[in-house]
Amino acid sequence: MAQCLPFVIALAVLVIELTPAHFIYTGPLLTAMPALAAVTLGPKGTLAAAALALAISVTTATYNQAWTTLQVYTNFLALALVSIAGLLTSSAVQARRRSELEQVRRIAMAAQEVVLRPVPARLGPVRAASLSLAAGTEAQIGGDLYEAVGTRYGVRMIVGDVRGKGLTAMRAVGVALGAFRETAHYEDEPTEVMNHCSAALQREVAVPGAYSQTIRLEGFVTAVLAEIPDEPVVHVVNRGHPVPLVLHRGRVHALVPALSCPPLCLEELVTDLPRKAESYPFAVGDRLLLYTDGVTEARNRDNEFFALAKTMEAVRADTTPQEFLEELHQALVRHTGGHLTDDVAMILVDRLE
Known part of the structure; x- marks a missing residue:
């Protein structure tokens, strides 16, 4: 369920921005997408969430004719910073998990070799x-x-x-x-x-x-x-x-x-x-x-x-x-x-x- 949350957010933002409810400020929601993906989806999922958030930002800014406002560019900057931080964090977590799994596997294989000669x-x-x-x-x-x-x-x-x-x-x-x-x-x-x-x-x-x-x-x-x-x-x-x-x-x-x-x-x-x-x-x-x-x-x-x-x-x-x-x-x-x-x-x- 947690893995679907970034994409649920994306759907919610599209509904808000492309309907009369677009007066609600959705920038923080899009910024949260790569952050959540970094925790649950790994580096590839984080990159996909960031790309989707960027595409939605461009689409909604064009649809609402908001390119002349400073807030749009602030949203892009925040999204870029969070995406980079999410990718770095996700890569580090994945590397640590891989190392821990390899260590456990080496111990398991050593135990097996003791029994099976x-x-x-x-x-x-x-x-x-x-x-x-x-x-x-x-x-x-x-x-x-x-x-x-x-x-x-x-x-x-x-x-x-x-x-x-x-x-x-x-x-x-x-x-x-x-x-x-x-x-x-x-x-x-x-x-x-x-x-x-x-x-x-x-x-x-x-x-x-x-x-x-x-x-x-x-x-x-x-x-x-x-x-x-x-x-x-x-x-x-x-x-x-x-x-x-x-x-x-x-x-x-x-x-x-x-x-x-x-x-x-x-x-x-x-x-x-x-x-x-x-x-x-x-x-x-x-x-x-x-x-x-x-x-x-x-x-x-x-x-x-x-x-x-x-x-x-x-x-x-x-x-x-x-x-x-x-x-x-x-x-x-x-x-x-x-x-x-x-x-x-x-x-x-x-x-x-």
């Missing part, structure tokens, strides 16, 4: 790499999570996405990753690792306070867990997350689960959850990609989704995992024109033995 380059029978990209939406921390660890059961990886953004989402990320990092080393069944992550989130929801209320409303987590043992297979537990992709001999295969399962914290939606992970072939030379929906839901100017599988097949076979992810990153930037609307997280592993 790069995966090791070599884990048992696989080479690995990770990639995390922020959407750049002000200072909001995203809710993407990922981790890969070597255990006595094989290499275990998780990629997930907390609904929502901000510190609430980041806290949920920390809870889920903490549970995964602990239980991945002693639970022999991947489904139990995932269940522990969900239980940890549910315990956090049960804590009284504003945070738990926010999580209850919007904080469920989609996640996929993959386990790579010594055998040429990969065991997958998918809880409402985009399906992993395997690149085998130049062709991409989606690891679609036989049974759809709800995200973490929404187990009450089903009567029974699978007790065993699903297994898929994963031979030497194959590549496995876990990712968040920020990749597949990225759109171009024509509102077309990013063709992840096709892009994977186009990447050279001799690239390292990190080079492979960088190729996907560059293709994603080209597709979106550099404007991501959601955060992106990916883990890629190559089977070496």
Whole structure:
């Protein structure tokens, strides 16, 4: 409403000046337009308000044949001075806000990097790499999570996405990753690792306070867990997350689960959850990609989704995992024109033995 006030004033002045009510002195009203715009509309809005006020002043002075009076020129001088002061003030305020926002964003990104660490380059029978990209939406921390660890059961990886953004989402990320990092080393069944992550989130929801209320409303987590043992297979537990992709001999295969399962914290939606992970072939030379929906839901100017599988097949076979992810990153930037609307997280592993 405050942003419309300068233009409401402009309309009021026109009504007064172009009707029999023009005996009312409107100079102070026009002078107030750039001052109000400086507070609410920024430099461009201030300039537009000043230009509009000047145009109205010229129009009304001509209509009322007031160019011979000294008051007209006094009004122009006052309008010019207030406009200049408004532009300077608005530019300074905008610069300060930009600086404060950048500082908050740097702090948010630092906090995110503490929780999300790069995966090791070599884990048992696989080479690995990770990639995390922020959407750049002000200072909001995203809710993407990922981790890969070597255990006595094989290499275990998780990629997930907390609904929502901000510190609430980041806290949920920390809870889920903490549970995964602990239980991945002693639970022999991947489904139990995932269940522990969900239980940890549910315990956090049960804590009284504003945070738990926010999580209850919007904080469920989609996640996929993959386990790579010594055998040429990969065991997958998918809880409402985009399906992993395997690149085998130049062709991409989606690891679609036989049974759809709800995200973490929404187990009450089903009567029974699978007790065993699903297994898929994963031979030497194959590549496995876990990712968040920020990749597949990225759109171009024509509102077309990013063709992840096709892009994977186009990447050279001799690239390292990190080079492979960088190729996907560059293709994603080209597709979106550099404007991501959601955060992106990916883990890629190559089977070496």
